[in-house]
Amino acid sequence: MKSLTPPLLRCLCLNRSMDFIRPKRMLYFWIDKIRNVLLRLSWHLVHSIINLCYFTTGMVHALESHLISRGLLRKYKSLHISKIRYLAIVIESEDACRTSNVIELLQWLAALGIKHVSLYDNEGLLKKSKDIILEKFDGAVLFQDTHENNVLLDQPRMTLEFVSFYDGKEAVARAANVLLMKYIKSGGIGSNQGEQIFTESQMSEALKTVGSGGPEPDLLLIYGPARCHLGFPAWRMRYTEIQHMGPLTCMTYGSLIKAIYRFTTVRQNYGK
């Protein structure tokens, strides 16, 4: 028998180890494959369970809203409406042209006894439609900036205010110009760095001067897909409760009642 030379021996060993390596690599490959499949399956399962939970929650909310609308839930039957002195409604500009929905909403609010409503959309479409809205909804008078707040509450009919971006940041800029003119006319007293030149109450007065001095709403309802107030006059929102209601097209009387009820149970410390 030929003796095995070192190169031949080496070659033999290499062949044997290659024979051993290949099945092992195949094994690891299939383990990884199976693990990936199991991982994806469990991810899909978790995703399905979570979607089912959200679906169930949505169905429960819809049923609750229906029961509230029918007056079948005792908890929501008596609302302390007097706690809401001023209510603001923010509507996405895309939905702001749906005047029939807006009027229906106002009718619900009037039936509940809300005395002052500010209607806001960023682009001012509601402002442009205010004549139509006031004509079709004859339960309201137009808000005049010269009204004092206590006069608003004494009105027998609802007071409607139409607000847009013009009354928000742009109004603050106009008010700042008013303050600046007064400051320059007064000779610039208190002009050292760090000294207070303007106060917050002066800014509030200046905002009234430029026609954007409405009251601070107690509750702000946002009708739109995004949970943001879309530029509602921020100066007036310090302690306003904010509730997101979903798109205007999905509004329900039940969800409105629920939002108002929730507000009436809130207790504010105002930072103290």
Add this chain to the structure above:
Amino acid sequence: MLFSLHFSPPPVIAPLPFKPLSHVPHYHHTLNMLPSTHVLKPPLCSTMEHFTLNHHGKGGGEEEEEEEEEEVDQTLPLGLRREAMPRHVAVIMDGNRRWARSRDLPVRSGYEAGARSLRTIVELCCKWGIKVLSVFAFSSDNWFRPKVEVELLMSLFERGMQEDTSIFLRENIRISVIGDLAKLPEALQELILNLEETTKNNTHFQLIVAVSYSGQYDVVQACQRLALKAKHGLVEPGDIDTSLIEQELETNCSEFPHPDLLIRTSGEFRISNFMLWQLAYTELFFAQSLWPDFGEAELLKALLAFQQRRRRYGG
């Protein structure tokens, strides 16, 4: 309203090389701000490490012989998309006192637990790629709280800033403090100025702490600055517009002055005079948990909700 939730599918883990046990994962950036206790993550928050192996070899048994380069992505929890992360998150840290009361603990314990919670959130924000975190630490209305409580808060601020200075420097975190600082104790004012100066060139992350702050105060002080500029002829009377006011707001210390997401804890649905101007198009998330209980799971929930909602920017 029915909801649907979409998580991005998990990545396929690339087949491991011949020596699976030799691979050691790397963490990109871990802050050592917390004590050694580690909070167990709930299953939904389990992170997945993404790693890809660059094979320089040509295949076969040579792979095990060759050096493998490892690229480790920054760790994001399951379902979060890096490209949709908010750049600036603002937080109203509400509920410390209620947390203490519910456990029959003194108010001090609530605030200390809140401070620990803040450290956790800062660490997570750094890890998950959020660039700016603003926190409403002390409102101008809070000065009306009992004197003992106010002094306690001031001492906690001072202690926190002193203890964490080295961490801010090590982790490349910039600290900015906004608010009417003239009302603060002088020692604290000096500490703040020094800390801001020391960290002003840090770029990895910015923590904005609002102390003695109110949104209305911010707007008024911006108008004041413009008035002084007008007095010196730098601004014409009548030329003030929204962009000039924005430039003078205190949040202008940040590259991203407008928060993308506001989180308020403790189940209250209002912004309480915080960043009134800046929050016009900010997504609002109201969390039920009290601030000391707000941790990774809750932050993840807020970020997932943010990534799922459409934002319109007034359009």
